[in-house]
Amino acid sequence: MSSCKVVLAKNIANGLLQEVQDGLKTLNRKPHLVGFLANQDPAARMYADWTEKTCHENGFQYTRRDVFKEDIEEAILAANADDTIDGIIVYYPIFNSRQDQYLQQIVDVSKDVEGLSHRYVFNMYQNIRFLDEETKTQKSILPCTPLAIVKILEYLHIYNTILPYGNRLHGHTICVVNRSEVVGRPLAALLANDGACVYSVDVTGVQKFTRGEGLTKTRHEVEELDGWTIKDAAPLCDVVITGVPGEKYKFDTSLLRGGAVCINFSSEKNFDPVVKEKASIYVPSIGKVTIVVLLRNLLRIVHNRAAQKA
Numbered sequence: 001m002s003s004c005k006v007v008l009a010k011n012i013a014n015g016l017l018q019e020v021q022d023g024l025k026t027l028n029r030k031p032h033l034v035g036f037l038a039n040q041d042p043a044a045r046m047y048a049d050w051t052e053k054t055c056h057e058n059g060f061q062y063t064r065r066d067v068f069k070e071d072i073e074e075a076i077l078a079a080n081a082d083d084t085i086d087g088i089i090v091y092y093p094i095f096n097s098r099q100d101q102y103l104q105q106i107v108d109v110s111k112d113v114e115g116l117s118h119r120y121v122f123n124m125y126q127n128i129r130f131l132d133e134e135t136k137t138q139k140s141i142l143p144c145t146p147l148a149i150v151k152i153l154e155y156l157h158i159y160n161t162i163l164p165y166g167n168r169l170h171g172h173t174i175c176v177v178n179r180s181e182v183v184g185r186p187l188a189a190l191l192a193n194d195g196a197c198v199y200s201v202d203v204t205g206v207q208k209f210t211r212g213e214g215l216t217k218t219r220h221e222v223e224e225l226d227g228w229t230i231k232d233a234a235p236l237c238d239v240v241i242t243g244v245p246g247e248k249y250k251f252d253t254s255l256l257r258g259g260a261v262c263i264n265f266s267s268e269k270n271f272d273p274v275v276k277e278k279a280s281i282y283v284p285s286i287g288k289v290t291i292v293v294l295l296r297n298l299l300r301i302v303h304n305r306a307a308q309k310a
């Protein structure tokens with residue numbers, strides 16, 4: 001018998017959904033999200049379908065627009081100019097090249113629910129939390145999947161609320177297996193900005209993200225750990241977060257510290273079921289939380305845009 005507690009995303013999502021529904025009540029209309037699908041990726045289609053379902057169940061308007069690659073740029077510009085649209089999500093990858101980064105930058109910042117615009121990305125890496133740093137009424141937008149993982153760590157009480165906001169991961173050592181620009185690297189930065197010591201692992205090696213001994217720095221810094229592999233990093237960690245694409249990869253359970261918390265955000269199961277014999281808590285997937293965070297971001301940009309107009 002293992003004593004591991006398996007925590008399902010659905011249960012975490014429900015609490016956040018309550019918060020989103022309360023926020024929605026303060027508006028007297030349905031926010032409108034538009035999703036652009038311009039690829040044949042089954043994961044993107046599935047994500048779009050779930051988003052549509054969650055929107056419709058919770059009083060949001062969702063429209064999926066299927067477009068050809070060659071029309072995506074004009075389609076985004078038209079949505080930017082359309083006052084009936086509050087939020088825009090573009091499913092990636094489309095071109096699988098720098099053209100995708102170009103497309104991320106043409107979505108109007110005031111409609112960018114995924115927080116991929118340069119201003120939001122800059123704020124995240126620089127640990128700037130508000131668009132209006134003096135009055136602090138407009139929160140900056142954080143990318144959905146990294147933020148979903150933060151919300152999961154809050155739910156699991158890994159964030160220690162005895163500590164001041166911004167330092168609540170102090171004392172935790174977290175391994176993130178994935179350093180993509182959309183999830184792994186922003187996640188490592190966010191967790192380190194909140195006080196954790198983060199080992200970021202990918203195929204090219206291991207990097208350490210921290211705010212220094214005693215959290216003396218106001219934002220994280222990064223150190224390349226030459227010669228390190230996951231074998232050096234994982235055993236040091238009380239939380240392990242995986243996001244490796246492809247069904248072949250399995251995290252080596254023998255590297256896990258007894259009682260560690262395991263969270264997987266990949267579409268594939270990166271942990272072997274035997275992980276339950278060693279972990280204290282296991283979250284096998286997070287997609288449902290990501291979608292609720294997307295709706296939370298949508299409410300936030302609606303709020304921010306109204307504040308900027310006033």
Ligand SMILES: NC(=O)C1=CN([C@@H]2O[C@H](COP(=O)(O)OP(=O)(O)OC[C@H]3O[C@@H](n4cnc5c(N)ncnc54)[C@H](O)[C@@H]3O)[C@@H](O)[C@H]2O)C=CC1
Pocket residue numbers: 043145177178179180181182183184201202203204243244245246249265266267268286287290
């Ligand atoms: N649950 C959610 O909300 C979301 C899930 N995903 C899923 O997460 C997964 C990753 O997505 P992306 O970051 O966009 O993929 P990506 O392909 O851009 O990045 C993959 C990362 O994993 C690393 N990696 C690959 N093999 C590795 C190995 N054996 N050991 C260590 N690192 C390795 C790569 O170096 C890279 O840093 C996919 O399965 C995707 O569907 C993506 C976005 C949201």
Ligand SMILES: Nc1nc(=O)c2c([nH]1)NC[C@@H]1CN(c3ccc(C(=O)N[C@@H](CCC(=O)O)C(=O)O)cc3)C=[N+]21
Pocket residue numbers: 009041043044047089090091092093114144145265266267285286287288290
């Ligand atoms: N601009 C953009 N943002 C994205 O966030 C984005 C994207 N493009 N393109 C496609 C990928 C894929 N993606 C997933 C979301 C949830 C699960 C996921 O884990 N879903 C299930 C598990 C699988 C299942 O139930 O079959 C769950 O957590 O319950 C996977 C993959 C987001 N993506």
